[in-house]
Amino acid sequence: MHIQVADTRVCHSYALEGAENVLRFLPSLAQQHLGVRMSQRQGVLVSCVIAMTLSTGAQAAAQTPSSTSVAGTAIPPQALDTALDAVHRQTGLQIVFVSSLTEGRNSHGSPAGLSAEQTLVKVLEGTGLTFLWLDAKTVQVKQSGDGALNPPSENTAELETRLAQSQQSAPPAATGEVTSSDSSAPIADSGSMQEVLVTAQKKEERLQDVPIPVSTVSAVALAENNHTRLRDYFHSIPGFIVSPGPSAGNQQMLTIRGVSSGAYGNPTVGVTVDDVPYGAFTREYAPDIDPSDLARVEVLRGPQGTLYGANSMGGLLKYVTVDPSTDSLNGRLEGGTNSVSHGSDVGYNLRGAVNIPLSDTVAVRMSGFTREDPGFVDNPALGEKDVNEVRVRGGRLSGLWKPTEDLSLKLSGLYQKTSGDGLSEVVAAPTLGQLQQNYIRGVGTYEQENQAYSAIANASLGRVDLTSVTGYNVFRYLTSNDYSYLLGGQARRLFGVTGAPTFADGGTDKFTQELRVSMPIGQRFEWLVGAFYTHEDTTLLQTFAAENTATGEVVGTIQALDIPIKLTEYAAFTDLTVHFTDRFDVQFGGRQSHLKPMFDSVTQSGALFPTSVVLPAIDNTSDVFTYLVTPRFKFSSDLMAYARIASGYRPARANSFNPDPLIPRTADPDKTKNYEVGVKGAFFDRIVSFDASLYYIDWKDLQILLFSPRNNLTYNTNGSAAKSEGVELSLSIRPLEGLTVSTWASYNNAVLTEGFPATTAAFGPERSRMPFSARFSGSLSADQRFPVSSAISGFAGVTVTNVGDRRGPFIATPARAYYPSYTTVDLRTGLEFESWKLNLFANNVSDKRVPIGGGAGAFPPTSFFYLQPRTMGLSLVKTF
Numbered sequence: 001m002h003i004q005v006a007d008t009r010v011c012h013s014y015a016l017e018g019a020e021n022v023l024r025f026l027p028s029l030a031q032q033h034l035g036v037r038m039s040q041r042q043g044v045l046v047s048c049v050i051a052m053t054l055s056t057g058a059q060a061a062a063q064t065p066s067s068t069s070v071a072g073t074a075i076p077p078q079a080l081d082t083a084l085d086a087v088h089r090q091t092g093l094q095i096v097f098v099s100s101l102t103e104g105r106n107s108h109g110s111p112a113g114l115s116a117e118q119t120l121v122k123v124l125e126g127t128g129l130t131f132l133w134l135d136a137k138t139v140q141v142k143q144s145g146d147g148a149l150n151p152p153s154e155n156t157a158e159l160e161t162r163l164a165q166s167q168q169s170a171p172p173a174a175t176g177e178v179t180s181s182d183s184s185a186p187i188a189d190s191g192s193m194q195e196v197l198v199t200a201q202k203k204e205e206r207l208q209d210v211p212i213p214v215s216t217v218s219a220v221a222l223a224e225n226n227h228t229r230l231r232d233y234f235h236s237i238p239g240f241i242v243s244p245g246p247s248a249g250n251q252q253m254l255t256i257r258g259v260s261s262g263a264y265g266n267p268t269v270g271v272t273v274d275d276v277p278y279g280a281f282t283r284e285y286a287p288d289i290d291p292s293d294l295a296r297v298e299v300l301r302g303p304q305g306t307l308y309g310a311n312s313m314g315g316l317l318k319y320v321t322v323d324p325s326t327d328s329l330n331g332r333l334e335g336g337t338n339s340v341s342h343g344s345d346v347g348y349n350l351r352g353a354v355n356i357p358l359s360d361t362v363a364v365r366m367s368g369f370t371r372e373d374p375g376f377v378d379n380p381a382l383g384e385k386d387v388n389e390v391r392v393r394g395g396r397l398s399g400l401w402k403p404t405e406d407l408s409l410k411l412s413g414l415y416q417k418t419s420g421d422g423l424s425e426v427v428a429a430p431t432l433g434q435l436q437q438n439y440i441r442g443v444g445t446y447e448q449e450n451q452a453y454s455a456i457a458n459a460s461l462g463r464v465d466l467t468s469v470t471g472y473n474v475f476r477y478l479t480s481n482d483y484s485y486l487l488g489g490q491a492r493r494l495f496g497v498t499g500a501p502t503f504a505d506g507g508t509d510k511f512t513q514e515l516r517v518s519m520p521i522g523q524r525f526e527w528l529v530g531a532f533y534t535h536e537d538t539t540l541l542q543t544f545a546a547e548n549t550a551t552g553e554v555v556g557t558i559q560a561l562d563i564p565i566k567l568t569e570y571a572a573f574t575d576l577t578v579h580f581t582d583r584f585d586v587q588f589g590g591r592q593s594h595l596k597p598m599f600d601s602v603t604q605s606g607a608l609f610p611t612s613v614v615l616p617a618i619d620n621t622s623d624v625f626t627y628l629v630t631p632r633f634k635f636s637s638d639l640m641a642y643a644r645i646a647s648g649y650r651p652a653r654a655n656s657f658n659p660d661p662l663i664p665r666t667a668d669p670d671k672t673k674n675y676e677v678g679v680k681g682a683f684f685d686r687i688v689s690f691d692a693s694l695y696y697i698d699w700k701d702l703q704i705l706l707f708s709p710r711n712n713l714t715y716n717t718n719g720s721a722a723k724s725e726g727v728e729l730s731l732s733i734r735p736l737e738g739l740t741v742s743t744w745a746s747y748n749n750a751v752l753t754e755g756f757p758a759t760t761a762a763f764g765p766e767r768s769r770m771p772f773s774a775r776f777s778g779s780l781s782a783d784q785r786f787p788v789s790s791a792i793s794g795f796a797g798v799t800v801t802n803v804g805d806r807r808g809p810f811i812a813t814p815a816r817a818y819y820p821s822y823t824t825v826d827l828r829t830g831l832e833f834e835s836w837k838l839n840l841f842a843n844n845v846s847d848k849r850v851p852i853g854g855g856a857g858a859f860p861p862t863s864f865f866y867l868q869p870r871t872m873g874l875s876l877v878k879t880f
Contacts, residue, residue: 078109093137094138097140112205113208125405201307213239217299220291223291223351225839226843226871228288228291235799238744238746238777239256243853254267256314257724258314274319275456277512278510281651289319297319301693302676302697303648309571313672321414324399330354333879343376350371351368353365366396368394375390377436380432391419398410408458417448434849440484441552450475477506480502481502483502490546495555499549516528517530528576532571533571543561545557558606561602568595573592574589588628590627591626593625599617620668622652640680642678646674649672655667655715659711667718670718675695675697678694687735695725699723703717703718704764720752720754722751722770725748729745731744738786746774753766762810763812772806780799781798781799795832799826800825803821806819807819809856824848845870848867
C-alpha cells in the first residue's frame with residue numbers, strides 16, 4: 001500500500017485498521033516521525049500512516065521483505081510522486097512521504113527486473129532524496145543526509161517498543177544505496193537464492209531477466225579454492241571448454257558451444273575487461289586475471305556480435321572488476337599455500353585489497369597479489385624437476401569520482417606479469433614417464449604481461465543516459481619451444497648441430513572507444529544507440545635457431561620472421577526494446593562494422609635467406625552486419641521464456657608470412673547465426689531456480705588453419721560449413737537450511753555439415769567433430785553451512801564434474817588428437833569466525849591423469865597437456 005501524507009493534512013491513500021488506537025499520540029508522533037505539524041482534527045487523517053507502521057511492524061518477522069520483490073516492467077521518467085506510486089503498484093512496497101518533498105521533482109525512472117529496493121534507488125537518483133526502512137515492507141522517503149527517525153516522546157513508550165521491533169526486522173541495507181559487489185564482502189547466507197545482477201546487455205539487470213544464457217562465477221570462491229586460471233573453473237559453466245594452447249606459455253583456447261576451428265586461428269570467444277575488448281583479433285590469448293581484482297566473471301553463451309562486435313561468434317567472457325565505493329573503508333587480506341601431487345615444492349599466494357573513501361564523492365581502491373604455483377612436470381634428460389612452476393604477481397588501482405547522482409567517472413589500471421622456466425607439456429616417448437618431457441636445454445621459458453586501462457564516464461541528462469568507455473590494453477609475451485623434431489635436419493645441414501629452438505617475441509597494443517546513449521521513448525520503448533572505434537597493433541618476431549644441445553649454446557639463425565599486423569574498426573550499433581504489454585517485449589538490434597585489417601610487409605631473414613626477403617602487405621577491408629531479435633514473455637517476475645536469433649563474426653585473416661604462391665592470400669570473415677529458445681525461472685521464494693536453453697548455430701565459411709606441404713608453413717583459408725546444436729540445463733536448489741545443491745548438464749553436437757574441399761590440405765569429411773568440443777558434460781555440487789558454536793560457523797562442499805571426450809584440430813590425416821572424457825571430484829571445507837575465514841580445499845581428489853590438449857596438430861605432435869594432478873591447500877582470509 002502506498003501511503004502519502006500531504007501538507008494539506010489529507011491522508012492521500014487509505015484508512016488502515018487500528019488507526020483509532022494511536023489518535024491520542026498523533027500531534028507528537030506526526031511531528032517527530034514525519035515532520036508534520038497538525039491539529040487533533042488533522043490527526044485523524046494522518047493516523048493511517050502511524051497505524052500502518054505499527055501493524056506491519058508487528059507482523060514483519062513473519063513476512064518476506066519487499067526488497068526481494070521485483071519490478072516487472074520499466075518505470076519511465078515522470079513526476080516523482082507518480083513514479084513512487086508505480087513502485088508501489090509493481091512491488092507492493094509501502095512508501096511513506098510528505099508530498100512537499102516530491103513537488104517539482106522528477107524521476108529518471110528505472111529499468112525492469114530490479115528488486116524493489118534497487119528500483120526505489122533508481123527512481124530517487126538525482127532527486128536529493130533517499131529512504132529509510134521502517135519495517136520489512138515499509139520505507140520512508142526523506143531528504144538525503146537526514147538522520148534516523150527521532151524516538152517517540154515519553155508518552156509513547158509502547159509505540160517506541162513496537163517501532164523498534166519493526167525496524168529490527170527490516171532488510172540490513174538501511175540507506176537504500178546499492179553498490180557494486182566487492183570481493184572483500186562476506187557472502188550472506190539466506191533461505192533463498194541470492195539475487196544476481198549482471199551487465200550482459202551493457203546495463204545492470206537481474207540475471208533472471210536477461211534473455212541470454214549467462215553464467216556467473218564468484219571471485220571470492222575462485223580465490224579461496226585456488227581457482228586462479230580459466231582452466232581451473234571452466235567446469236562451472238555449461239558449454240564452456242578451456243584448452244591449453246601450445247607455443248606461448250599460458251596460451252589457452254576458449255570454446256563455447258563447440259564453436260572452434262582449432263589452434264592458431266582468430267578467436268571465436270570475445271574477452272572484455274569492464275566492457276573493454278581485450279587482446280588481438282588474430283590470437284587466442286585469453287588472460288587469467290587473478291581473483292583479487294575481480295567482482296565476478298560472466299560468460300555469455302551464443303553469438304554476441306551486435307553488442308560486443310568481433311570474435312564473439314561463439315560467446316563472450318566478461319571480467320568484471322570491483323568498483324571503488326564511497327560507503328566505507330573496507331578491505332580483504334588473504335594468504336594461502338598449496339601443493340600438487342608429483343610436485344616437490346609448495347606453492348603460496350598472498351592477496352590484499354583496500355577500499356578508501358576520500359570524501360562523499362571520491363573513493364579509491366587498491367589491490368595487489370603475488371603467488372607461486374608449484375610445478376609437476378620433470379625433464380629427466382636435463383635432470384630438472386618441476387619445470388612448469390609458475391610465478392605471477394600484479395595489482396590494480398582504481399578511482400571513482402561521483403560529484404552527483406547523475407555524473408560519475410571511474411578510472412582503472414590493471415597490471416599482471418606471469419613467468420615460468422618450463423612449459424606444462426608432457427612428451428609421449430618410450431623412455432619417458434607420464435609427467436615428463438625431454439626438451440632441449442634453454443627452451444620452455446616464457447613471460448607474459450597483461451595491462452588493462454579504462455576510463456568509464458556516466459552522465460544522466462534528464463531522460464537520457466550517456467556512457468563513454470575508453471580503453472587501452474597491452475599484451476606482451478616472450479616464449480620458446482623445441483622444434484628439433486621439425487627443423488633438426490636444417491640445423492644439422494646449416495650449422496652442424498641437432499637442436500632447433502624457436503623464440504617468439506610479440507604483443508598487442510589496443511585502443512578502444514565506445515560511446516552509447518540510452519533513453520526511453522514514451523511508455524513502450526527503450527532505445528540504445530552507440531558508436532565504437534578500435535585500433536590494434538600486433539607485432540611478432542619469431543626466430544628459428546640452431547642449438548648445440550650439449551651446451552645449450554645458440555650457434556645460428558635458421559630463419560627469422562618479422563610479422564606486423566594492424567586492425568582498425570569503426571562500428572555503429574543500436575538496440576531497441578518494444579514493450580507491447582507489461583509482460584511481452586521484443587528486442588531488436590543491429591551492428592554495422594567496417595574493418596580494415598592490414599597485414600603489413602613481412603620480412604624473412606636468416607641462413608635460409610642470405611638476402612632478406614620482404615613479402616608484400618595485404619589489405620583486406622570488409623564490412624560485416626550482425627543482428628539480433630529477441631522476443632521475451634514474463635509469466636511472472638520469476639518466470640520468463642524467450643526466443644533469440646543472433647549473429648557473430650570473426651575478421652578476415654591473411655597469409656602474409658607464407659610465400660607459397662599456390663595458397664590463397666586471405667581468409668574472409670566467417671559468421672555464425674544462432675537460433676535459440678530458453679526459459680528461466682525461480683520458485684518457492686527462489687529456493688529453486690533453473691535455466692534451460694535449446695539452440696542451433698549455423699556456421700558458414702569457417703576459417704581453418706592448414707599446413708602447406710611445399711614449405712611446412714601454416715596458412716589460413718575458408719573451409720566449408722558447420723553447425724552446433726544442443727541443449728543446456730542448470731538447476732539450483734536449497735532444500736534445507738544452509739544447504740545449496742547446484743547442477744548443470746550440457747549436450748552439444750558440433751560437426752561439419754559440409755566436408756572440406758579437395759583443394760585443402762586437411763582431412764575433414766562431413767559430420768566430423770569440431771575441435772575441442774565435448775558432446776556431453778555436466779557438474780553436480782553441494783555446499784552445507786552449519787553452526788559449530790555460537791560464534792563459529794562451518795561449511796563443507798563437494799563438486800563432481802564430468803567433461804566429455806574431445807577431438808583436436810583438423811590435420812592432413814584422420815588421426816586427429818583424442819582427449820578422453822574424465823570425471824573429477826573437488827572438496828572444500830572451512831570455518832568462519834567474525835571477520836576471519838579458514839578455507840581448506842582438495843581439487844582433483846582422485847588424481848586423474850588425462851590429456852586435455854596437444855597431440856597431433858601441436859608442436860611437437862608428441863606433446864600433450866595433462867589435467868593438473870591432485871592439488872591440496874588452505875587459505876586464511878581477514879576482512880575489515
